[in-house]
Amino acid sequence: MRALIQYIKDVAQGFYSLSQGLLLTLKYFVRPWKHIVEQYPENRTTTIYIPEKFAGEVVLPHDENNRHKCTACTLCEMACPNGTIKIISATIEGEDGKKKKVLDKWVYNLGMCTMCGQCVDACPQDAITMKNSFELSVYNRNDLIKVLNKPGSKLKEKES
């Protein structure tokens, strides 16, 4: 007899516990504004919010006079754990006749980059930053290898 009462109690408790969960589901069912929806991809050009710090790709910012800050010191190349960065420098003769090392090509292989930020961290000139761009896939693998400095760009001399 006692076992029977216990059994009925268990069944009642079971039904109660199930109804509690179902009630919660029902609550969400009748309150559609509480639904969990992340909008994508229709809003990817309009309302999407990408945080400022989001590490999408490495960029070499240029100012309005097509000048960058990179001195071709190759510290970023050494700091990169994957060999993503290749810096090709050229030697030119300055106005005063001294030979100077300048940046020729800042080659960046996006396909090998893990966005760890070591290159940005290592740069003494703050020449490179991370850009919050996304959807960077391309159809051709060679398109992933980019030259970041624009053609004809020059080193921005420090204002002293």
Add this chain to the structure above:
Amino acid sequence: MENLNTELPKEMTEEFVVNIGPQHPSTHGVLRLQATLDGETIKDLLPHLGYIHRGIEKMCESLGYKQFIYLTSRMDYLSAHINNQACSLAIEKGLQVEVPARAKAIRILMAELQRLTSHELWWGSCAMDLGAVTPFFLAFRDRERILEIFEENTGNRLTMNYITPGGVMTDINSDFVTRLKTLLVKIKEHLKEYETLITGNIIFQRRLKGVGVLPKELAISLGCTGPTARASGLSCDVRKYYPYDGYEKLDFKEIVADGCDSWSRYVVRMEEMRQSIHIIEQIIDNIPEGEYRAKLKGIVKLPVGEYYQRVETARGELGVYIVSDGGNKPYRLKLRAPNFSNLGALKPITVGSKIGDLMASMATIDLVIPDIDR
């Protein structure tokens, strides 16, 4: 006519082998379990590893001390911050660098948030393994909000590489504190929802209670750590016994349960989420001002010697052992991963039970396969 009297063949049982995985949804990764079954009863269980072995330890030995930290995010990807913290602490031990107080506070905040995300993902996937789909989305709702905070402050969502030798990579945003506070209020409300939806559910309880019993002695001899061992009554929280980064100043409870079964493991993890929130609440209002990073040289060289640092990840004790020969790369790096030891508990707790209980045991041990293989 003569065949009439011959006996019918006796009911015969035969053992047979079923491969679960490597591409099975409930193994949460590429783990292959070779289960020998007799009917529905598990007679033997043999995990096959190596499907996602990348040789992280060896790769680390060919990279500089600052560089290899990003690789450890890829071991236990749900505890990426804590893995980075372990490596940073080991390197700081060698360099004898004092980490600024602000960096320590940020580290603890991030580590506890990471623990929250990890346990929330576990909660969702645990319920999904046992047949409930809705909790998975509810868990991802809160996890998404925390990942947004990570994205805004560290730049990445999953493999952050944020904690670095000497401190943290960048300072936190100015709105970090207010955003986190509003989020914590929400998460606390949602934890109550979790309780009504799953914890109180009779079906869920019956599937976990008394299933996958891991006795305390076995947990010790198998080297289990983390919530898996604490549910067997083994007090082993590294944050309590070997405090790092200022955990000794904080007030939090080490959750230990004596049930030894899957239900205890569930309860311990749910309670740990509350403790993580409690820890965050203590620091959030008084993050010290000042530097977020100690200045280090461009190329770090550790003095000759051996350095060991252990931390508590979301799944147990992670040990980082560095042998340095004075160069700019580690001579030997050994990572003691919590999941590898916890996987050892899977066979003894499931042999003899039904195959349906295997999923319950696996779900509550909470394995992350890339951490097992490394």
